[in-house]
Amino acid sequence: MSAVLHEIDGPLARVTLNRPDVLNAINNELLEELADTLDHVNSLPDVRIVLLSGTGRAFCAGDDLKELSSGAEIEVEPAHLVARLQDITRSMMFSDKIYLVCVQGWAIGGGLSWVLNADLAIVERTAGGFFPEIGLGLFMSGAVTTLLPERIGHPKAMRLFTSGEKVTGEDMERMGLASHLAEAGKAAAMVETVASDLLALAPDLLKAVKRVYTETGRSVIEAALKEETATLTRALEAVEKVRIAPQNS
Known part of the structure; x- marks a missing residue:
């Protein structure tokens, strides 16, 4: 089963995180598929709006902690994992497409970062989010170290x-x-309405609004991504050492 689904509906691309059994938690498979999917939809000239959502009871529950604590050696270098995570932020923020995020249930850690990376976020009143990274010995991503303040x-x-x-x-x-803000169970319908309203606007002007905003702040965002990448990579490398140490003793 694919960890990320997508469909193209004229000027609208729907991208869906698809690991509902683990609340769409982020693992290497989801990262790779999401990064590749966003690269693809960003390359399509007719697509103007990208709608990112999650299947099941949550938008995204952050890092897959079961995988991180499974005791098996990480198959992919931590530096590569973090780079792909930050590439997703660049795809969302620096594309000329307008990104909408639809949030039901939890948006945790990296999932909450994607909420801040989006141009518009439609969130259900009963949704919830938090940043657990520092308490877990990890670090934030998605330029939230500058976006949230x-x-x-x-x-x-x-x-x-x-x-x-x-x-x-x-x-x-x-x-x-x-x-x-949507009532419980209503975010999916609301995000479609918001997308329809955006598609009724002049395409060039809508692109210009995003371009001016992102380009004037791009250097600050890139600086945050760089510092986050270095810190999170070191943290993941430390986690990996702890996980594999018993096997080498």
Whole structure:
């Protein structure tokens, strides 16, 4: 079963995370398929809107902790995993397509990063999110180390990064992490409406709005991605050493 599904519907591309049994948790397979899928849809000139969602009860539950703690050696170099993770952010933020994220259930860690990477996020009131990375000995990704403070201020961002505090969908909309708030079970319908409204706008002007925003802040985002990449890679390498140490003793 593919970890990522996609369909092209004229100017709209629907991309769906498809690991519902583990709440669409991020593993190497999902990373590779999502990065490749976004590269593909970004290359299609007729596609103007990309809708990213998840199957089942959650949008994305962050890193697949069962895989990280399974005791088996990581099959892919940590540096490659982190690079692919950050490539997804670049695909979302630096593309001329407008990215919409539809969030039901949990958006955790990297999943919550993708919410901030999107141009518009439609979040259900009963959804939830948090950044558990530091508490797990890992680190954030997706340029959220600069995007979150920009949205909510440095002190609040530091609190969310370091405490693992959970926020609801209502909190996300109030804090500026989400653009639209939907009632439980209604996000999928709302995101289709938002996409339809966007498609009614002048394509060149819509692209220009995104281009001006991303290009003026691109150097800051790239700097954050670079620092996150180095820190998260070191953290994953440390996790790998701990996992394989008993086998070498």
